[in-house]
Every structure is written in C-alpha cells, then in structure tokens.
Amino acid sequence: MRRFLLRDRASGRAVWAVSLLAVAIAITIALPPITNLMLVSATVMAVSIAGLSVLTGWSGQISLGHGGFMAVGAFVAGIVSRDAPGAPVLVVLLLATVAGAVAGFIVGLPSTRLRGPYLAGMTLAFAFAVPPLIQAGGELTGGSGGLPLDRPTAPGWFMSLLGTNDPTSAGAHWLAVTSLVILALVLWLLSNLFASRFGRSMRLVRENDVAAELVGLSLPRIRVQAFVISSAIAGLAGGMFALTKGGISAQDFTPVLSFTLLALMVLGGIGTLLGAVIGGLLSAYSDDMIAWLTSHFGIDPGSNFSANLKTMLFAALLIVTMMVAPRGVAGQVSSLRTKLTRRR
Amino acid sequence: MIATVLSSRLVNDLVLGATSGIVISLLALSLVIIWQSTQLLNFAQGTMSMFATYIGLTTIDRGVNQWVAMLLAILAGVAVGAVTERVLARPLYGQPELNAIVVMIGFSILLTTVMASIWSPDPKYYTAPVSTVFFQSGGMPTGLSPYGLFQLLVGVGVMVIVALVFRFTKLGLQLRASALAPEVARLLGVRVNRMLTIGWAFSIAVGVVAGIVTSFGDFGLSPSVLDSLFVLGFIAAAIGGLSSPTGALVAGLLIGEVTQLVSDYFNSGYALFSSVVILIVVLMWRPQGLFSKNTDRRI
Numbered sequence: 001m002r003r004f005l006l007r008d009r010a011s012g013r014a015v016w017a018v019s020l021l022a023v024a025i026a027i028t029i030a031l032p033p034i035t036n037l038m039l040v041s042a043t044v045m046a047v048s049i050a051g052l053s054v055l056t057g058w059s060g061q062i063s064l065g066h067g068g069f070m071a072v073g074a075f076v077a078g079i080v081s082r083d084a085p086g087a088p089v090l091v092v093l094l095l096a097t098v099a100g101a102v103a104g105f106i107v108g109l110p111s112t113r114l115r116g117p118y119l120a121g122m123t124l125a126f127a128f129a130v131p132p133l134i135q136a137g138g139e140l141t142g143g144s145g146g147l148p149l150d151r152p153t154a155p156g157w158f159m160s161l162l163g164t165n166d167p168t169s170a171g172a173h174w175l176a177v178t179s180l181v182i183l184a185l186v187l188w189l190l191s192n193l194f195a196s197r198f199g200r201s202m203r204l205v206r207e208n209d210v211a212a213e214l215v216g217l218s219l220p221r222i223r224v225q226a227f228v229i230s231s232a233i234a235g236l237a238g239g240m241f242a243l244t245k246g247g248i249s250a251q252d253f254t255p256v257l258s259f260t261l262l263a264l265m266v267l268g269g270i271g272t273l274l275g276a277v278i279g280g281l282l283s284a285y286s287d288d289m290i291a292w293l294t295s296h297f298g299i300d301p302g303s304n305f306s307a308n309l310k311t312m313l314f315a316a317l318l319i320v321t322m323m324v325a326p327r328g329v330a331g332q333v334s335s336l337r338t339k340l341t342r343r344r
Numbered sequence: 345m346i347a348t349v350l351s352s353r354l355v356n357d358l359v360l361g362a363t364s365g366i367v368i369s370l371l372a373l374s375l376v377i378i379w380q381s382t383q384l385l386n387f388a389q390g391t392m393s394m395f396a397t398y399i400g401l402t403t404i405d406r407g408v409n410q411w412v413a414m415l416l417a418i419l420a421g422v423a424v425g426a427v428t429e430r431v432l433a434r435p436l437y438g439q440p441e442l443n444a445i446v447v448m449i450g451f452s453i454l455l456t457t458v459m460a461s462i463w464s465p466d467p468k469y470y471t472a473p474v475s476t477v478f479f480q481s482g483g484m485p486t487g488l489s490p491y492g493l494f495q496l497l498v499g500v501g502v503m504v505i506v507a508l509v510f511r512f513t514k515l516g517l518q519l520r521a522s523a524l525a526p527e528v529a530r531l532l533g534v535r536v537n538r539m540l541t542i543g544w545a546f547s548i549a550v551g552v553v554a555g556i557v558t559s560f561g562d563f564g565l566s567p568s569v570l571d572s573l574f575v576l577g578f579i580a581a582a583i584g585g586l587s588s589p590t591g592a593l594v595a596g597l598l599i600g601e602v603t604q605l606v607s608d609y610f611n612s613g614y615a616l617f618s619s620v621v622i623l624i625v626v627l628m629w630r631p632q633g634l635f636s637k638n639t640d641r642r643i
Contacts, residue, residue: 062442064387064449110624113631116441117385118586121578122623124387128575129616136613255571259453266446304464308457315457318450322443323435 013191021184025177029162033172037244038284040172043179044240046280047186049265050273051233054190057271058199059226060206061111065123067257068107068130069231073100073238074248075134078147081243089152093182093239100235101228108227112220127258134250146249149242151175175244182240183280186233187273193229202226256311263318269330278329286310347482356487357608358601363492365600366499370554371570371577372584372592373506374547379586381523381543384433384444388452390574392428393551394567395455396421398463401470401556401565410473414556418549425548429541459567467564476561495557502553503593506546510589519543572616576603579623585633595634 028036052066073096080092107126111119135144142148153167154174164170193199204212205222213219242248264283269275290310293299299306325332349355371389378386386392400417404410432451436444474494478485510516521529522539530536551570558573559565580599584591602622603615626634 056442060442062445064445107624110627110631114627117445118582118627118631120387120445121385121582122620122627125575125579125616125620125623128572129620132613132615133617134613136611256453259449262446262449263453270442303461305461308460308465311453312457312461315450315452315454319432319447319454322446322450326443 014188017184017188017191021180024180024184028173028176028180031176033169036172036176040175040179040244041241042280042284043176043183044237044244044280045261045264045283046276047183047240048234048237048261049268049279050186050190050276051230051237052261052265053271053273053276054193054202054233055226055230056265058194058206059202059223061223061226062116062120063123063227063230064120064255064258064262065107065126065130066231066234066261067253067255067259068123068127069100069103069234070238070241070257071130071134071250071253072103073097073235074242074253075137075141075147075238076235077239077242078149078248079140081149082147089178089243092243093236096239096242097232097236100238101232103235104227104229104231105224108224108231111223111227124255124258127255131250131254134253142249144250146247146251147242148247149245151246152178152243179240179244182236183277186236187276190233191273198222198225260314263314265328266318266321266326267314267328269328269332270326272328272330272334274333275328275330286314347484350481350486351484353608356485357604359487359492361601361604362597363488363495363600364604365597366496367554367558367573367596368576368580368600369593369596370499370502370550371574372580372596373503373589374550374554375577375581376584376586376589376592377506377543377547377550379581381519381540382433382437384436384448385578385586386433386547387445387448388428388455389547389551390570390577391452391455391459391567392424392548393421393555394570395459396424396548396552397555397559398459398565398567400552401559402463402468404470410470414473417556418552421549421552422545425545426541428548429544433544434537434540456567463567465567467566467569469564470560472560491560498553498557502550503589506550507589509546515542519546575616576600576619579619582623583626583634585635588633588635591633591635 028039031039048066048070052063056062076099077092077096080087080095107123110122114122134141137143151171152175154170158174159165159170162170162173201212201217201222205217205219209219241252245252260283264279265275267282268277268279287310294301294306294309299309321328327335374393375386375389378384378389397417399420400413403416404413408416428451432447436447472491474490476489476491478487478489480486510520518529518534519539519542521532521534522536526536554573555570558569563569576599577596580595581592583599584595599619599622602618606618607615
C-alpha cells in the first residue's frame with residue numbers, strides 16, 4: 001500500500017513537472033530574444049541553486065564554493081567543445097556534470113570528518129583558489145582571456161516548427177526551451193530523490209546525526225554523496241553557462257558568484273526546489289530591477305554607489321532574511337498555505 | 345660568500361614568505377580569539393578589519409600624521425568589533441551554525457560594497473612610514489626592506505601582547521573563563537556578555553593591524569586587499585586548530601612560506617590552491633588541527 005502511494009506521488013510530481021514545463025515553453029514563444037536569453041541565465045542559476053539547496057537544505061552542510069564547482073563544469077564543457085567541435089551538446093553537458101561530481105568528491109572528502117564552520121571555510125578557500133588556477137591554466141583554459149565559445153544553433157526542424165528564418169531569434173528560443181527542459185528534468189529528479197530512501201537519510205543526518213548513526217546509516221558516506229550530487233548539478237549548471245554565454249573566463253567565477261548563489265538560495269528558501277526557481281528568476285531580473293531603482297530615485301548611474309547597489313541590496317536582504325525569516329520566500333509561501341488550509 | 349647567500353633567490357623567498365606569513369598569522373590569531381570566546385567563525389573578519397583600516401588611514405588625506413592615523417584605525421577596529429558583536433552577532437549565539445555563517449558572509453559582502461561606495465573600489469596608495477626599499481647585500485637586493493622588518497616586528501609584538509594579556513592580566517583570565525565556562529564565570533561575578541564584546545573588539549583590533557601593514561604595502565588600501573589574506577588566515581587557523589594561538593602563528597608562517605615559494609618557483613596562480621590542498625590533507629589527517637589539545641570532535 002505504502003509503496004503504491006509513493007509511486008502515485010511520484011507520478012503526480014511528473015505530471016506537475018510536465019505541465020509546468022509546457023506552460024513555460026509556451027511562454028517563451030511570446031518573448032523577444034533578449035528576454036529568452038535572460039530566461040536562459042535564470043534557468044542556469046536555478047539549476048545551480050537547486051544543487052546547493054540539496055547540500056545545505058537536505059544534508060545540512062554548507063558550501064561557499066559552488067561557484068568553483070560551476071567553474072570546473074564550465075571549463076570542462078568549454079575545453080571539450082573547443083577541442084572536439086562536433087561533440088553533441090548532451091555529451092558535453094554530461095562531461096561537465098561528471099567533472100563537477102569529481103571536484104565535489106575531492107572537496108567533500110574532508111566533510112566526512114568536518115562540519116559547520118570548518119567545512120564552510122574550506123569551500124570558501126576553494127572558491128577563492130579556482131579563478132587564479134584558471135588564469136594560470138595557459139592555453140588549456142585560455143589564460144586570463146578565457147575561452148570564446150559559439151552558442152549552439154537551433155536545429156532545422158525547430159526553425160521550421162516556429163516558421164522563422166531568423167537564426168538569432170530562433171537560437172535564443174531554442175536555448176530557452178532546452179534549458180527549461182534541463183531545469184525541469186533536474187527538479188523532477190531531485191524531487192524524487194527528496195522522497196526516496198536516500199533523501200530521507202540525508203534529512204535525518206541533518207536533523208540528528210546520532211539517531212542516523214543508530215539506525216545504521218553511514219554518516220561519512222551520506223555526507224560525501226550529498227556533496228557529490230550537489231556539485232555534479234553545479235557542474236551541469238556550469239556547462240550550461242559555458243554553452244549559453246558565448247564565452248567564459250575566470251572573471252565569471254569569482255567568489256562573488258558563490259556568495260550570490262548562497263544569497264539567492266537563502267532568499268528563495270533553503271532546501272526547497274521552488275526556492276531555487278525563485279532565486280534563478282531573481283538573479284536574471286535583478287539588473288533590470290536595479291536599473292529601475294536607480295532611474296526612479298535619480299541615483300547617478302556612474303557613481304560607485306549605483307555600481308555596488310545590487311550586491312549591497314542582496315547582502316542586506318540576505319542578513320535580514322536569515323534573521324527574520326530564515327526559510328525564505330518559499331518557506332513563507334508554504335507557511336501561509338498551511339495557515340489558510342487550517343482556517344478552512 | 346655571505347652576500348651571495350643573503351641575496352640568493354631561496355633566502356629572499358624565505359624572508360618574503362615570513363613577512364607575508366606574519367600577516368596571515370595575525371589574521372589567524374584574530375579568528376582564533378573570536379572562535380575561542382564565542383565558538384563562531386567570523387567570515388566578516390577581513391572586511392570588518394578593512395573597514396576600520398579605511399576609517400583610520402583616510403584621515404591621512406586630512407593631514408593627520410601617519411602614526412596617529414594607524415592608532416585611529418585600531419581604535420576604529422575596537423569600535424567596529426564591539427558594535428558588530430552587540431548588534432549582529434549576539435542574536436546568533438545558540439542558533440544553528442548555518443545562520444551565523446550566512447549572516448556574517450552577508451555582512452562581509454555588505455561592508456565591501458559600503459567601502460567601495462564611500463571610498464571607491466580602486467586602491468589608494470599611502471607612503472609607508474618606513475622605507476620600502478630592500479636592503480642591499482654586496483650590491484644585490486635582499487628580500488628584506490626596513491618596512492618588511494617593521495612588519496615582522498609589529499606582528500611579533502602584537503602576538504606577544506595578546507599572549508601576555510590573555511595569560512597574565514585579570515581581563516585575560518576573565519576572557520578565558522567566559523569562553524571556557526560561561527555559567528561558572530557568571531556565578532563568580534564575571535560579566536560574561538561584556539567579555540564577549542571585549543573579545544570581539546580585541547580580535548578586530550588585531551585584524552586591523554594586519555590591514556594596516558598590508559595597506560601600506562604594494563597593493564595599497566582597497567576594500568578587497570585583505571580578502572585572499574583572510575582566506576589564508578582561515579586556512580592557517582584551521583591547520584593550527586582554531587583554538588591555539590601558537591598554532592595560528594606557526595601555521596601562518598608556514599602558509600606564508602608555501603605560498604611565496606609556490607608563487608616564485610611555479611606560478612602565483614597555484615599559491616592559494618596549494619594551501620587548500622595542505623588544508624585538506626591536514627584536516628583529513630588530524631581534524632582537530634595540528635596544535636589543538638582537544639581530542640574529541642568539537643567541530
């Protein structure tokens with residue numbers, strides 16, 4: 001009976017995912033190319049935040065270095081598509097995912113024996129160590145100039161389906177659709193993982209590691225596995241980043257990226273997949289919001305203040321959210337929902 | 345003969361490594377002070393110290409003497425540390441570790457942007473109070489300048505002062521008591537909350553010393569000049585065991601030497617990564633750090 005229920009829930013999740021995906025894809029048709037490209041960067045960030053959320057929200061470990069894992073995935077994807085120009089996108093993304101997983105395994109190994117601030121500090125050091133390493137990579141990583149990359153173009157059948165001959169608009173549209181599909185796939189896999197035996201084990205390790213050990217779970221193994229899954233997803237996000245940005249360099253993966261991922265995860269809601277989507281959208285549209293703010297309040301756009309306004313607001317929001325509503329936007333939404341249903 | 349040795353590449357590197365290592369040791373020590381008193385790893389340590397350094401050193405623009413400006417910076421550090429403890433850190437005690445880490449990271453980013461907004465992100469260069477020209481040995485430059493010597497002396501001096509205060513003064517005893525057994529200390533009449541504030545103020549003041557000596561150096565005064573040094577400071581503190589001042593000193597010097605040698609003989613891009621590798625290896629081998637007496641897993 002229980003097994004049946006679980007399977008039922010799983011198929012319910014799949015139905016939800018597919019229908020939401022269909023709606024999102026339908027929306028992309030109405031969007032101009034530039035907005036579609038913003039949507040692409042929103043999905044990339046959402047995928048990466050979802051990976052971080054698994055680690056922090058589910059297994060209770062914190063990473064301040066997820067930008068570093070994204071960098072590993074991005075550069076593996078970049079180098080492969082430069083050196084093997086005909087490689088299928090799926091293979092490139094798969095390699096980026098594997099590379100992220102390997103990096104996560106190495107950095108996550110000490111998590112078998114460390115927790116909390118030590119682990120956070122170590123991942124922070126990783127985030128700081130990766131960009132100079134890329135810059136020192138010489139021809140392999142393109143040095144400080146980075147790698148120029150071509151965006152994948154829309155296939156012929158897609159263009160004829162849209163009835164367009166404009167490669168720019170179709171290309172942006174194609175990227176938006178494929179990234180949405182990847183995001184939906186990742187979220188669907190993660191929501192299944194959350195409900196699985198492994199997902200429950202991770203949450204038990206977070207809530208009460210002594211109890212977890214008593215029921216026979218291996219703490220080190222689960223901690224490292226969580227790290228590997230999380231950084232594999234970050235690697236995938238990095239691969240998507242590389243393929244959709246038209247070029248990557250060390251500058252794209254400074255510690256600021258890691259901090260931004262953390263901030264967006266907390267704002268959206270730690271450990272929730274909805275939070276990851278909210279975080280991704282926030283990141284893609286924050287530049288527009290800041291531009292609106294500066295023009296609305298008459299702030300000189302060339303000043304140091306307006307150049308730093310976005311990061312400043314993110315940081316302030318991060319502190320306030322953590323102090324006042326640590327469960328983020330998604331947490332507020334779900335507690336509101338419980339309140340409403342209870343009243344009824 | 346001696347002249348050739350003194351100006352040789354290896355000796356130069358070792359001396360340069362020690363001068364940067366002492367700054368790393370200072371930052372590690374400042375992290376250790378806060379960790380010992382509140383069991384909180386302050387991720388905003390570097391930026392808080394830089395903020396106070398800015399407040400002090402920019403008074404030079406208004407004609408204040410360099411030495412007075414340094415003193416002002418340290419006083420600003422005391423104020424920044426105390427206010428932050430009261431306003432931001434106090435609500436975090438007893439909360440999940442995650443909250444403290446996230447809030448202090450947020451505070452660090454916030455302070456960086458505030459500094460960049462007020463003073464611009466570009467570095468400001470101030471003439472060092474002591475000459476930065478390297479000593480010569482047999483016509484060849486060595487790795488040591490009067491400023492490097494000053495840096496070493498200041499670093500060692502601060503360490504000695506901190507050790508003396510903690511070991512031989514009543515304040516030091518109260519600080520240690522509040523960290524070790526807050527309840528007992530409170531019963532015996534120690535004002536534990538005040539001790540925590542003093543601990544933070546003290547710690548940031550030590551960080552400011554690191555900020556000052558760095559800002560007079562080649563990179564100048566900039567909001568992010570202490571960022572990678574802070575990371576190295578954390579690595580040193582973690583290798584030393586986060587609760588051992590001696591460990592902070594030794595590990596700081598070690599990291600300084602390693603990063604300098606790697607930068608010179610291989611590539612400066614590998615410097616930080618090599619210390620991360622050292623950190624991973626040490627923590628896998630001895631999770632409690634090299635110098636910590638604790639054998640149980642408190643982390």
